[in-house]
Amino acid sequence: MDVSLTMWTLTVVGLCALIAVDFFIGGRKPHEVSLREAGTWTVVWIVLAVLFGVGLLFYGGGQASGEFFAGYITEKSLSVDNLFVFILIMAKFAVPTVYQQRVLMIGVLIALVLRAIFIAAGAAVIANFSWVFYIFGAFLIYTAWKLIEDARKDEEDEEYEENRLLKSIERRFPSTDTWHGTRMFVRDNGKRLMTPMFIVVLALGTTDILFALDSIPAIFGLTEDPYIVFTANAFALMGLRQLYFLIGGLLRKLVHLSYGLSVILGFIGVKLILHALHESGLHVPEISTPLSLGVICAVLVVTTASSLYVSRTGGGGSAGDGADGKGGDSGKDEASTSR
Template structure:
């Protein structure tokens, strides 16, 4: 898809305008309700759909299909980010009324860093076609690691700060408590970071780790930097509202890692086949419609099986609790009767 610099500028300005509207509507710190989170989640999804339709009308069907495939993939991979966001919020004990501000700025930092990754990835792909082999192998390896982690009994329940974040904290110092929405304060004549600034940086920089697999994944669906960037932008900007909307449901998505591993492995194979095709090897290439069908199908099946498994687990726990209660109720009276009988005989 041939994209002019004018269209690039208009797209970035449009995204900035939407972000500004989102910011000013929620500029006052407050607890986000389910209604507010649901409304904004729908708004961002509708905007993404309208953008995809616009690509179909003013561009072509291939560009539109690549955008929707990339958007759905990035959105599904971004849901995995929410697990880490929950850990970060708990690690820094972020007050509930400040969490929306943290996520907004943190996601903006992540978007800027991803834009840099996308530009670098596009430049590398344009110069070296063999990089598809590396991207493909990396995605297949990541898929395998996800399966191993999903099958492991060890659960990570604590967030570990990365080296960049630790170095920033050591360089500037951190206040001992939150000061509203302030990012810096004066402490004994020295300007130090507030915990709010630290947690914003934590979310923004931690997303870079997720970008290591999500960026190669979307380049496996399209090599158009414009589509890669816009798909990432729409997926990330709706992430803040999704955090509040499905935060309580995250633990029920017990098969999400399996679904994501299938998607990453599938795209990894697609990348390898594409690289072989580019090098003159006669192998079948996976089309965008087929890719979109596989991605949607895996996500639907994963969600259904996750909810079924979570429901069965809840029923088992309830039954075990009931059995334990019944056993205690039976043992108690029997013990008292036995003692009572003994007293009478005595």
């Protein structure tokens, strides 16, 4: 899809305006987020994403709209799986409930900026080296296999383990264990100290770098259009804060989510390899966008239905225990859980 600089500018400005509205209405004053508030804003962000996808139907045609919805649903499902890691981070640093929504908002904004950088880099690499699809495809298939292995393990009492970058920063720069509202730095006896607010935000932001290792290749497997990749990621991330409060307590019931995500990532990995073979001149069948969208939706519906059934009947077993907290990429082991 041919997107002009003006269209890019209007899109970024529009997204910034939506984020500002979200902040001033729901996030400016620290408070405990109710289920009603979280549910309302979750619906608002989903509706906005749907409206944007419908707009693409008129602006770029059915192909662009289909690619956006496939990418959005994939990114949303991966982000839901990653919410469990956010819960572990909140518990690790004992974040007061009243500050959790501010922490998540800043963390999501950092994630959005970092992913924009990754998307720009990925688009540049793909434009010049088509063989990179082989690497993306192989990595997604490997990640899918790792998800299945992790989901089958019987793991309990998972705890967030700080990544190396965060540990290095905490060693080199002085900090305080006392919360000072939403302030990220304070001065004590003339010395500037990091507050727990800054450390938690940094934990969320750096952890999302690892989350992006599978989500960015996955969506490039559905579309090569940087505009669609960026907007799908943006809409998936911007409603993540409210989704955290809405379904945080329900995540443990999605006992088969890791299996569903492994199927989706493996499917996209195969799609990428077939596309790479096609680009190399081989006559192989390619997987269409409508088929991709249908498979992704079908897998998520079956996964959710089976998870809720097993949770209701109490027959989750070890696979369910292992599926609770697994992120969607193999690089998350160090940053998300300690075994």
